[in-house]
C-alpha cells in the first residue's frame with residue numbers, strides 16, 4: 382500500500398488550540414461561495430478528484446473534480462486509503478468550482494489538499510495489467526512540483542501541496558491507462 386504522506390505537520394501548539402476551540406461547538410458552513418468572491422491570503426482548500434479512464438469520463442478528461450471547499454480550521458480531517466477523508470465535524474466553506482470540472486483556480490501561496498479516488502472500471506478500453514493511474518504536478522515553467530506517484534485502483538490518496546507562484550500548473554496521469562491517456566490532465570490556474 383502506498384499512501385503519499387505530504388501533509389505539513391500541524392500538530393503541536395496549533396493542534397492543541399484547535400482542539401480547545403472546537404470543544405465550544407462544532408459547526409458547519411453549508412453555503413456555497415464562488416472562488417473569486419472569497420477574500421483570503423493565503424487559503425487552504427480541499428479538492429476532491431475522481432481518477433478514471435478518459436473513455437468513461439463524463440467530461441472527457443479522466444480527472445473529475447467532484448467537490449471543493451475552503452478549510453476553516455487548521456487541522457485536516459482524518460484519512461483512510463479505503464474510505465477517504467472523514468468529513469465529520471470539519472469546518473469548511475463549500476465553493477463553486479470551475480465548470481469544466483478539471484481546472485482549479487487558486488491564488489499564489491495557496492495550499493491545497495488533494496483527495497483523489499482512483500476508480501477501477503471494467504471497461505475493455507482500460508489498459509491491461511496496470512495497477513492504477515499516475516499523478517504528478519508540474520510548475521508553470523515545466524519542472525516537477527510533485528513527482529509521479531501511483532494511484533492504485535480502488536484506493537484514496539491524499540497530498541498537500543503549496544503553490545507559491547502565479548501561472549499555470551498542470552496535473553497529469555503518468556501511467557498509460559487507456560487510449561485516452563494523453564487527454565488525462567488538468568490545470569491549476571494561479572493568479
Ligand SMILES: [Cu+2]
Pocket residue numbers: 433434443513514515554555556557558559562565
Ligand atoms: Cu490515467
